[in-house]
Amino acid sequence: MRSARHPHASPSSQPPPDARAAAIRQALSVSAATGVYGISFGALAVAAGLDLWQTTALSLLMFTGGSQFAFIGVLGGGGAAGAAVATAGLLGARNALYGAALAPLLHARGARRALAAHLTIDESTAVATAQRDPDVARTGFWWTGLGVFVLWNVFTAVGALVGDALGDPTRWGLDAAAAAAFLGLLWPRLASRTAQGVAAGAVVVALALTPLAPAGVPILAAAAVAVVVGWRDPGPRLHGHDHDDRHDDDDGPGGPPAPGPAPTSRGARTGPAARPWSRVRPGAGA
Amino acid sequence: MSAYAATWVAILAASAVCFLTKLVGHRVPEHWLAQPRVARVAALVTVALLAALVGVTTVVTGASLAVDARLVAVAVAAVALALRAPFVVVVVLAAVVAAVLRALT
Structure with missing residues (x-):
């Protein structure tokens, strides 16, 4: 059935044309927002x-x-090429x-895949x-993927x-801008208390190891915090539900300040709140 | 191998790793990766790495900790994020704060 289908034919019922148009509009606005901050990546990579x-x-x-930000962050901080590759690869694991x-x-x-x-x-x-x-x-996938790719x-x-x-x-504060870029990428992922705890633990581990280990290694070591917590924690789901969000807003214990309500959970710009990627604000994590 | 060539090799290697990771996701049966534990670890690894990068790029110089204009700039960036400023605004704001502080001191 799959092989007999034309690439553009609909399975059984034609989706409403306005749904397709809406998906394309969404794709274009996400592409524009994400593409523009490619400027900061370009400038920071050169820096x-x-x-x-x-x-x-x-x-x-x-x-x-x-x-990409992690790769240049590790290299810019004097880290070895191998540490930069490992950090970039680990950060890309969610793409699987x-x-x-x-x-x-x-x-x-084939090639399309x-x-x-x-x-x-x-x-x-x-x-x-x-x-x-x-x-x-x-339609939404291809328009967004290609749109972001071109503009990025x-x-x-x-x-x-x-x-x-x-x-x-x-002189232009670009080193501080790089730190702020990482914070901007991190922010929408801090909705759950588990995530806030892991973030705090990761900072402590990375800074504690900085005087002891070669540059780049402390960052990789911080990932171990996540593996330990994620493996053991049977508790509430990270990607939570709306009531978790509201609860988390009230008291972010220690560590990074509690984030505002997850940007996508109420705007529903990017879909169901129970999915990891729905936390990701368009334009904050290509 | 020169540092420049080593950087190129690292770019190509890291790009290959990232692409193969994506491709593996498209090729394995969905239920392999749909386990809650796998999803949890992957999400938290992303959080941990980004948080460690925030920490290191904010207060590390060479192999030691150093508090300077970056820390103020990142604090301002956090406030901007809490106020839901767009990513680009946050990044530019941090650069401006650090640049102004350094020009003044």
């Missing part, structure tokens, strides 16, 4: 010591924002879960899984040129 070609290669070939959720929707094979895999990021997954109709979900790469190049022209990065 971390990469040249224009290396910076654009990262956005073209790696194309997963969190990993996104792929597993998308594959049954996309039914892509490879392209779908490359375009599997927070935003394309969020838009695709927010749609009710599988056909519209496919264009704005990365713009940012790299700007960063190059600025010269000394610390």
Whole structure:
């Protein structure tokens, strides 16, 4: 049945055309919001010591924002290339879960599947899984994936040129901007108390190991906190429910300040709140 | 191998790792990765790495801890995030705060 289908044919009933148009509009707005902050990636990559070609290669070939920021963050902090690769790879691990959720929707094979895999990021997954109709979900995925890809790469190049022209990065506060970028990527993921505890523990581990271990290693070691907690914790689900959100707002114990209500849980811009990617604010985690 | 070439090798290797991770997700049966424990660990690893990167980029210089304009800038960024400022605004704000503090001191 799958093989006999035309790529553009609908399974049984035609989805309403306005649902498709809405998905495309959503895809375009997410693409614009995400693409624009490619400027900050480009500028920060140059500030971390990469040249224009290396910076654009990262956005073209790696194309997963969190990993890209982590890669330049580790290198910029004097970390070894191996530590940068490991950190970027670990941060990209969530994309495997996104792929597993998308594959049954996309039914892509061969080169098309490879392209779908490359375009599997927070935003394309969020838009695709927010749609009710599988056909519209496919539309949402491809429009978002391709839209973010094009704009992210264009704005990365713009940012790299700007960063190059600025010269000394610390004079312009670009080192602080890099730290703020990581905080911005982290923020929408801090909704649950477990996540807040892990974040606090990770900071402590990374800073405690800094004088003892080579640069880059303390960051990787912090990931162990997550593995230990995530493996053992049988408790409330991370991606919580709305009542958890409200509860968490009231008292963020220790560690990072309690976040505001998860941006997507009430706006429903990116779908069901019980999914990991639905936490991710469009434009905050390519 | 020069540092420049090593960076290129790292870029290509990390890109390959990230792509293969995505591809594996598309190829394995969904239920393998749908286990709550796997999803929980993956989500928390993302949180831990990003939090560690925040900490290190905010107060580490070389191999030691150093409090400077970055810490103030990141505190301002946190306030902006709490007020739901867009990502780009947060990043630019932090840069401006750090740059102004350094120009003044």
